[in-house]
Amino acid sequence: MNGCTIPYTQIAVDLLKVRPGSRVRFFFLSHVQLDKSCGLTPTWSLPIYCSPVSRRLLLKRFPLDPDLVHALSLNEPHAISLTPSGDVTMTVTLIDAHHCPGAVMFLFDGYFGRVLYTGGFRYHDEMMTSEAMTQFLSRPVDVLYVDNTFCSVKCVYPPRHEAVQHIIQIVEDNQDKKVVIGMRNFGKEDILISLAERFQTSVGVSEERFQTLELLESSQNFKIIPAGKDLSDCRIDAVPLMNITRGNLDTWNTERPTIAILPTALFCGLGFQPFQGSGDVFVVPCSDHSSYPELHKFVREVHPKSVIPLVRGDPRDPLTTSLLDRTSVECFQEYLDRTPMQNYHIPSSVLELMNSEGDGRRQTGRRRGRAGRPVGGRACDPHRRIKPSNGSPKDSVYTPDPEVSPRVPDLDIHSGLVSHPLVPKL
Ligand SMILES: [Zn+2]
Numbered sequence: 329m330n331g332c333t334i335p336y337t338q339i340a341v342d343l344l345k346v347r348p349g350s351r352v353r354f355f356f357l358s359h360v361q362l363d364k365s366c367g368l369t370p371t372w373s374l375p376i377y378c379s380p381v382s383r384r385l386l387l388k389r390f391p392l393d394p395d396l397v398h399a400l401s402l403n404e405p406h407a408i409s410l411t412p413s414g415d416v417t418m419t420v421t422l423i424d425a426h427h428c429p430g431a432v433m434f435l436f437d438g439y440f441g442r443v444l445y446t447g448g449f450r451y452h453d454e455m456m457t458s459e460a461m462t463q464f465l466s467r468p469v470d471v472l473y474v475d476n477t478f479c480s481v482k483c484v485y486p487p488r489h490e491a492v493q494h495i496i497q498i499v500e501d502n503q504d505k506k507v508v509i510g511m512r513n514f515g516k517e518d519i520l521i522s523l524a525e526r527f528q529t530s531v532g533v534s535e536e537r538f539q540t541l542e543l544l545e546s547s548q549n550f551k552i553i554p555a556g557k558d559l560s561d562c563r564i565d566a567v568p569l570m571n572i573t574r575g576n577l578d579t580w581n582t583e584r585p586t587i588a589i590l591p592t593a594l595f596c597g598l599g600f601q602p603f604q605g606s607g608d609v610f611v612v613p614c615s616d617h618s619s620y621p622e623l624h625k626f627v628r629e630v631h632p633k634s635v636i637p638l639v640r641g642d643p644r645d646p647l648t649t650s651l652l653d654r655t656s657v658e659c660f661q662e663y664l665d666r667t668p669m670q671n672y673h674i675p676s677s678v679l680e681l682m683n684s685e686g687d688g689r690r691q692t693g694r695r696r697g698r699a700g701r702p703v704g705g706r707a708c709d710p711h712r713r714i715k716p717s718n719g720s721p722k723d724s725v726y727t728p729d730p731e732v733s734p735r736v737p738d739l740d741i742h743s744g745l746v747s748h749p750l751v752p753k754l
Pocket residue numbers: 359361427428448
């Protein structure tokens with residue numbers, strides 16, 4: 329997931345690796361990826377906005393100044409001042425993304441238009457009927473940044489609650505056996521909680537996951553797998569995905585009849601089914617990302633003016649080669665709102681702030697490596713000042729249409745492929 333900077337603003341979402349002097353001043357974090365460093369360091373000094381659960385996870389995991397991490401409650405708009413004087417504000421609303429614990433979507437509304445950023449998300453009918461979402465969608469959405477992890481015709485799998493039921497059924501059908509569930513370090517805790525409750529049993533987990541469950545106030549049915557051991561003496565254990573191998577299963581089966589469950593849609597994307605023919609390994613396509621039909625449903629309901637994919641091709645990612653079509657958002661053409669983009673004004677105080685902070689960056693950042701690469705085809709000079717247009721003596725005017733937008737500085741963020749700023753043409 330690449331994250332983004334919102335064009336013509338000092339706002340970044342899910343991009344935390346910045347250089348000194350960057351124009352970015354506001355960071356929004358849709359969810360905490362505990363498997364990754366997030367780019368956070370003890371010297372981090374800018375405000376981060378996230379959900380209350382993400383704040384707890386962040387502060388537990390990373391050495392940050394707690395005063396910098398702002399928890400925003402879900403389902404209600406929060407006004408955030410974009411200038412020190414408070415003369416320009418925007419609102420942001422957080423909606424449950426049904427992804428991992430604490431994950432949210434952001435609905436932004438400000439001088440830059442209306443932007444919906446999903447982060448990682450699993451479509452759920454509930455998210456579309458929440459009052460905050462219905463209200464936001466009552467007016468046109470200019471830009472939708474969408475989680476396109478499984479945006480490929482290959483990626484069709486059942487709704488999440490059905491997948492969880494399937495897992496429960498497998499455990500039910502194997503009453504006399506030990507159950508080992510292969511998972512990443514973080515996410516899908518709800519499956520383990522459902523299993524513990526349904527079978528009235530303890531579930532063995534790593535110490536790290538136990539701490540996460542403690543933070544989520546759900547650790548009562550869990551035990552830590554003893555150090556140096558693969559498994560605990562609980563009936564159900566969660567272990568790292570990579571530990572589910574034929575060899576390990578054979579070993580575990582010599583001690584106690586054991587089955588393994590892999591709750592992941594990864595293999596739908598990769599186009600093959602591992603452990604085929606094995607009676608003791610069950611791959612259940614249970615995903616925290618929306619399936620292809622769900623993505624279509626979501627974009628149709630949002631009816632945005634433009635769509636930007638959050639996942640771009642990473643040649644190191646096997647999914648990239650397997651799902652060549654997923655980065656194309658052409659498939660959403662028919663759901664777009666075709667009314668023309670309207671012009672927006674960059675308020676003069678924001679403009680001044682951006683340019684002055686851009687100057688600061690110019691002094692400190694020029695020798696710090698390459699500028700971000702444009703995605704939309706046009707090169708942007710990251711050091712160029714934004715000039716107010718002739719049409720308005722006070723503010724700078726732009727339209728979020730790539731055909732007519734002025735060139736603006738790229739925000740200076742280390743983000744691999746994301747550079748920003750213009751809405752790609754579909
Ligand atoms: Zn995620």
